[in-house]
């Protein structure tokens with residue numbers, strides 16, 4: 107294992123300054139992703155700054171406008187068990203409960219979860235196979251290698267990886283925001299803009315810069331949130347990353363869909379919003395399976411499978427359909 111020093115941060119401003127000035131320093135929260143990456147030599151920080159002691163970063167609070175603010179150090183298990191989250195946004199609670207294992211969820215933070223890196227096996231391989239995310243310019247072993255688990259939307263020749271966080275998919279569907287404090291103060295970024303497509307810089311997963319600390323996740327109050335659902339298909343039931351998943355939030359008008367928010371996981375380098383399907387689904391009766399299927403298919407016209415994952419095209423549409431039906435039945 108790469109040698110490193112360890113210290114604890116007590117003050118957010120000092121932590122931000124230290125991170126901005128030192129390119130070899132990494133924040134550590136639960137450590138469940140970062141330490142694995144270090145063992146795989148996919149991350150080699152010289153200094154770890156433990157942010158668990160920073161004040162007021164683990165709270166889950168209802169805001170005056172009805173939205174919810176989740177601290178980045180709130181543990182996945184605490185957010186999944188929170189009464190307000192379960193009542194207002196079942197899709198968030200479900201996405202967390204279908205992620206990782208019980209022990210991991212007790213340790214893993216929300217900030218660390220949305221920052222976790224891809225599970226592409228080439229990226230995590232210790233043998234230093236070509237991987238532009240791990241070593242820029244070295245190539246992409248998955249592009250013409252084993253790519254069954256990889257992207258069907260938005261990939262580039264430089265990287266075909268998918269984003270692994272489940273809750274990021276739910277938060278993207280709900281138009282949540284990531285609140286970031288950096289050297290120049292605080293800013294908010296919509297979840298749909300937080301993670302990046304790979305383009306020719308796949309080494310960057312998201313839009314954070316050096317010195318940026320996630321200080322909150324804010325979920326706006328949405329009527330659709332109450333009738334929401336997260337459906338995840340994976341290769342084994344005990345615990346596994348998504349092969350394909352869908353986060354859906356619906357408001358109905360009698361038997362018809364009034365408005366719907368729909369995002370998918372396991373299909374792209376970021377949570378993938380199905381905006382065409384969201385428009386096409388408005389007014390469709392929840393009983394009309396063919397019309398639901400046709401509306402969802404509008405978001406798949408530009409799908410681009412790789413050699414080993416054509417099956418994801420049909421699978422993803424079925425998952426989206428079933429998730430819409432389940433969320434609709436809760437409305």
Ligand SMILES: Cc1cc2nc3c(=O)[nH]c(=O)nc-3n(C[C@H](O)[C@H](O)[C@H](O)COP(=O)(O)OP(=O)(O)OC[C@H]3O[C@@H](n4cnc5c(N)ncnc54)[C@H](O)[C@@H]3O)c2cc1C
Nearest residue numbers: 135136137138139140205206214215217218219221272320
């Ligand atoms: C076996 C296994 C199975 C898993 N299965 C799933 C799954 O099915 N679904 C799923 O979604 N996840 C899954 N995970 C991933 C797990 O949820 C993440 O490892 C965890 O959420 C990361 O949180 P952490 O607090 O441990 O982050 P850490 O490992 O401490 O940090 C991860 C990254 O986030 C950065 N970071 C942490 N907090 C902040 C902050 N406030 N501001 C800026 N940067 C920050 C760190 O610098 C680091 O780069 C699995 C993990 C394992 C090991």
Ligand code: SF4
Nearest residue numbers: 226237246265266267
């Ligand atoms: S898909 Fe991305 S992460 Fe995987 S080998 Fe290619 S460049 Fe690396």
